[in-house]
Amino acid sequence: MPLVVNMKDAFVHKMSLRRKKGVFLIGVVCSLFFLQIHIQNSLFRYQSDQEESFLYLPSGAYLKPIALGYDQVLADLLWIKTVSYFGGHYMTDQNYPWLHQMLNVIIDLDPRFDFPYYFGGIVLSLEASQIENANKILERGIQAYPEKWEYPFYIGFNHYYHEGNAETALPYLERASALPSAPDFIRSMMGTLYTKTKSKDMALRFFREAYQNTKDENIRQKIAEKIEALLAEESKNAESD
Amino acid sequence: MKAIRAIAVNTFKEAIRNKILYSLIFFAFIMMLISLVLDQATVGQRNKIIKDLGLGSINLFGIIIAIVVGINLVYQEIENRTIYPLLAKPVKRGQYLLGKYFGILLTLFVETLLMSFFLFLLVLFYEGRIDFYLLLSLATIFIEIAVISAVAIFFSSFSTPFLSGMFTFAIYIIGHLTEYLKQFGNDSGSFLLEKITLFFYYVLPNLERFNFKAEAVYHLSVENDKLVLTILYGVIYITTLMILSVVNFERRDFK
Numbered sequence: 106m107p108l109v110v111n112m113k114d115a116f117v118h119k120m121s122l123r124r125k126k127g128v129f130l131i132g133v134v135c136s137l138f139f140l141q142i143h144i145q146n147s148l149f150r151y152q153s154d155q156e157e158s159f160l161y162l163p164s165g166a167y168l169k170p171i172a173l174g175y176d177q178v179l180a181d182l183l184w185i186k187t188v189s190y191f192g193g194h195y196m197t198d199q200n201y202p203w204l205h206q207m208l209n210v211i212i213d214l215d216p217r218f219d220f221p222y223y224f225g226g227i228v229l230s231l232e233a234s235q236i237e238n239a240n241k242i243l244e245r246g247i248q249a250y251p252e253k254w255e256y257p258f259y260i261g262f263n264h265y266y267h268e269g270n271a272e273t274a275l276p277y278l279e280r281a282s283a284l285p286s287a288p289d290f291i292r293s294m295m296g297t298l299y300t301k302t303k304s305k306d307m308a309l310r311f312f313r314e315a316y317q318n319t320k321d322e323n324i325r326q327k328i329a330e331k332i333e334a335l336l337a338e339e340s341k342n343a344e345s346d
Numbered sequence: 347m348k349a350i351r352a353i354a355v356n357t358f359k360e361a362i363r364n365k366i367l368y369s370l371i372f373f374a375f376i377m378m379l380i381s382l383v384l385d386q387a388t389v390g391q392r393n394k395i396i397k398d399l400g401l402g403s404i405n406l407f408g409i410i411i412a413i414v415v416g417i418n419l420v421y422q423e424i425e426n427r428t429i430y431p432l433l434a435k436p437v438k439r440g441q442y443l444l445g446k447y448f449g450i451l452l453t454l455f456v457e458t459l460l461m462s463f464f465l466f467l468l469v470l471f472y473e474g475r476i477d478f479y480l481l482l483s484l485a486t487i488f489i490e491i492a493v494i495s496a497v498a499i500f501f502s503s504f505s506t507p508f509l510s511g512m513f514t515f516a517i518y519i520i521g522h523l524t525e526y527l528k529q530f531g532n533d534s535g536s537f538l539l540e541k542i543t544l545f546f547y548y549v550l551p552n553l554e555r556f557n558f559k560a561e562a563v564y565h566l567s568v569e570n571d572k573l574v575l576t577i578l579y580g581v582i583y584i585t586t587l588m589i590l591s592v593v594n595f596e597r598r599d600f601k
Contacts, residue, residue, distance in 0.1 A: 170522075170523055170526050173519060174522050174553065174554060174557045174559070175402050175406070177398040177402070177559055177560060177563065178398050178402035180398075181394075181395045181398050181399060184395070185384075185395075215560070217560060217566075218391070218394070
């Protein structure tokens with residue numbers, strides 16, 4: 106009987122020791138966990154304002170070999186990061202110094218990924234006022250997708266709308282309108298630009314050609330109105346001479 | 347042939363027992379999480395990103411499993427001395443090694459098949475149709491995995507698991523850089539360096555040849571000849587490695 110009692114006591118003692126050890130270990134783990142949270146928060150204070158400088162982002166030419174065949178995955182992850190970068194700055198300072206670089210790296214990694222071309226072409230010009238950078242990205246878009254009319258059209262638009270330079274815009278619009286998928290309104294827009302560049306003969310010739318080649322009735326109507334206006338202006342000038 | 351098949355099937359069963367296919371749950375979980383997060387995190391082309399990440403994950407998971415399983419299987423049998431009764435039977439060492447390799451391939455095939463099935467389901471859910479173009483990339487990913495398995499078996503036929511793992515991983519990295527290696531040699535202007543880099547270019551596996559992810563995701567056309575040559579390249583490379591592995595393994599002294 107005493108042996109059984111002793112064994113029982115020993116068992117209870119062992120269990121209580123084990124429990125104490127368990128509680129002690131949980132206490133240690135919890136303390137370490139809270140300590141690391143505290144250190145993390147302390148380190149946050151040392152974070153420089155320039156933390157988001159993206160200086161560590163190497164050029165796509167160097168990133169591509171490192172990607173080991175996962176180029177597209179890397180481009181996607183960087184794209185998600187770019188969208189978040191844009192969103193963060195759009196809500197705060199509306200200043201996007203690294204957007205252009207990020208988009209270029211994405212394009213280096215995955216040149217067939219077409220959304221960054223649109224995004225760069227539109228957002229960099231309209232939102233970030235980086236017309237030159239926007240046009241550079243769109244030029245890369247033309248190289249990757251020569252069949253898409255949007256990229257030369259956006260470059261033409263950027264030149265005309267942001268820089269007010271109709272002469273530089275026209276060759277791009279001509280290029281866009283020559284593509285089979287190009288919508289009719291580009292031709293009508295080109296006619297307007299010819300008028301602005303004072304080459305009225307050219308504008309008239311262009312509008313007439315556009316009128317014949319355009320199928321959309323609304324646009325045909327608008328082109329006809331422009332031809333009439335040009336002719337009226339021409340006759341007015343002739344009368345005054 | 348019968349012996350090879352028996353060992354292959356046994357290796358496959360062993361892999362299942364080792365719960366290797368549990369990694370599929372991890373894959374499924376990652377893909378589900380990504381597809382849910384993508385809605386919030388990105389603008390446009392969600393389907394493209396899901397396909398990219400799906401193919402990338404299948405590739406990465408396959409390579410990791412190929413290396414881990416490939417370097418351990420033979421070594422474990424030697425360590426546990428289970429190889430002795432097996433080799434005492436009328437089974438040649440070459441047959442044993444080939445059986446092991448085909449067993450690993452079978453495991454990886456089932457794993458790739460199940461992961462692909464999950465990716466197809468996800469694409470069907472978001473795109474409303476099955477994208478059969480992905481099969482092109484999945485097939486070449488499997489060949490790449492088979493090449494890496496052969497590399498792992500080759501190193502494990504004469505080295506320890508740790509070193510075999512390091513070597514195989516190094517080959518995997520360099521295998522994706524051989525084009526750059528060749529270019530480096532060409533640009534160096536040194537005759538000797540050019541020849542050395544050319545030697546390594548041909549000796550090491552050119553794993554970028556098996557990368558058809560862009561073609562699959564963007565539905566780009568691929569010449570049939572190119573595809574046939576790619577498969578042939580993979581098969582010949584694996585055959586060469588397995589011959590070398592068998593030769594090594596037959597000369598190995600088990601003590």
